Amino acid sequence: MPPVNHRFFSYLCTMTKKFKHIKFIAFDADDTLWDCQSHFEIVENQLFELIKPWCDDPAAELLTTEAGNMEDLGFGSKAFTLSVIETAIRIGGDRLSAVQLNQLLQAGKQLLHLPATPLPEVEDTLRTLADRYPLCVFTKGELQDQENKLYRSGLDKYFLHVEITSDKTESEFSALCGHLGILPGELLMVGNSFKSDIAPAVAIGASAVHIPYHVTWQLEHSEEFEHERVVKIGHFSEVLNLL
Numbered sequence: 300m301p302p303v304n305h306r307f308f309s310y311l312c313t314m315t316k317k318f319k320h321i322k323f324i325a326f327d328a329d330d331t332l333w334d335c336q337s338h339f340e341i342v343e344n345q346l347f348e349l350i351k352p353w354c355d356d357p358a359a360e361l362l363t364t365e366a367g368n369m370e371d372l373g374f375g376s377k378a379f380t381l382s383v384i385e386t387a388i389r390i391g392g393d394r395l396s397a398v399q400l401n402q403l404l405q406a407g408k409q410l411l412h413l414p415a416t417p418l419p420e421v422e423d424t425l426r427t428l429a430d431r432y433p434l435c436v437f438t439k440g441e442l443q444d445q446e447n448k449l450y451r452s453g454l455d456k457y458f459l460h461v462e463i464t465s466d467k468t469e470s471e472f473s474a475l476c477g478h479l480g481i482l483p484g485e486l487l488m489v490g491n492s493f494k495s496d497i498a499p500a501v502a503i504g505a506s507a508v509h510i511p512y513h514v515t516w517q518l519e520h521s522e523e524f525e526h527e528r529v530v531k532i533g534h535f536s537e538v539l540n541l542l
Contacts, residue, residue, distance in 0.1 A: 329440070333418055375441030435458055448463075491511055497523075508532060
């Protein structure tokens with residue numbers, strides 16, 4: 300019989316007590332349940348190659364466009380594609396051909412059909428959790444695009460509730476709790492973005508599990524902080540050890 304790792308056992312006991320009051324678990328979608336950002340980066344690199352003869356920092360130019368469009372366009376593949384085309388025209392102007400712009404457009408439209416293949420450990424973990432807790436998807440973006448990705452992923456059967464919103468702030472998290480019929484302290488949010496998934500959840504009194512992804516959209520970067528209701532893990536299946 301292998302020796303007991305008392306430190307790890309103590310850690311698991313502490314985490315289990317921490318989340319014993321949880322009644323609903325919410326999951327972010329993009330880059331938590333399936334890969335998304337790496338597909339966007341392929342289109343970004345296509346834009347960067349096209350406009351780099353006329354600017355020093357193509358990535359900064361795109362980021363400026365996206366930030367400026369955020370209030371009107373929000374998040375998602377369609378907003379991103381419009382920002383890519385706008386950046387190309389702003390930087391390249393009439394030096395770019397209709398063929399080149401159309402190539403960018405078609406690359407952006409392909410994002411509407413990205414595979415949404417579940418990341419490693421995701422489906423097995425959700426299957427186990429669904430027998431213990433009610434689960435929901437809480438994600439931001441364009442409604443039809445996010446719905447289609449969820450259905451393509453095949454994960455929709457594990458969720459009792461799906462909520463797609465234009466943003467994820469404290470207000471949206473509070474509304475989610477109201478829709479689920481729970482108190483904020485009874486919600487556990489699981490996601491990859493500290494800015495959108497973790498900080499606002501903690502701010503309303505919920506708990507959160509942070510699973511960083513290897514790529515992060517620049518506009519989602521934020522300073523992380525430690526909190527008694529936040530746990531950071533490296534693998535999706537580790538959620539099971541916390542509950």
